[in-house]
Amino acid sequence: ETGVTQTPRHLVMGMTNKKSLKCEQHLGHNAMYWYKQSAKKPLELMFVYSLEERVENNSVPSRFSPECPNSSHLFLHLHTLQPEDSALYLCASSQGPHSGQGANEQFFGPGTRLTVL
């Protein structure tokens, strides 16, 4: 049990659908992250939120729209996705880089397996 939960665990959607992925952390952290993990590729950092403000957006297409309403919740809104967006989407949280907590390891959720038809 990592303290980071993600729903749904599996999602199948068509290219014209709109859906949202949800992440919740119960660890009291102040930074949250979205990663994309595709087969045979390294983890790709998509977005970083620190203290509910987006601090990084790694050139992610606008069909992915993150939302962080508070420090415990993070959403990824999806619309008009492409088949190549099929992947495992991982959420993580940490104490953030300026907390004085040392190495700032990230704690990961189980991921949402997304399939775009």
Added chain:
Amino acid sequence: AQSVTQLDSHVSVSEGTPVLLRCNYSSSYSPSLFWYVQHPNKGLQLLLKYTSAATLVKGINGFEAEFKKSETSFHLTKPSAHMSDAAEYFCVVSDGNTGKLIFGQGTTLQVKP
């Protein structure tokens, strides 16, 4: 800039034999280093971390790693592999300023009976 290279994409061992997963890093200052494990269709779990304290770091499930600055390496070892160790392993370096994690390509560990 920080980077990390995992030298083997796939390692196969027999149950009960030692495990060695190799990792080299590049960092302009004293890095924080991690090993994460990912079992099929699961998220990543932290195995161990190095944060400039002891160079030999012990983690969960009998794994350990040694930080060698002269070799810029942080290899992961375990004396005796178990079937449940079969998974994907990621070596990771942290950017101390941003907290951003830079992941290696991953090493798939296969454990044969």
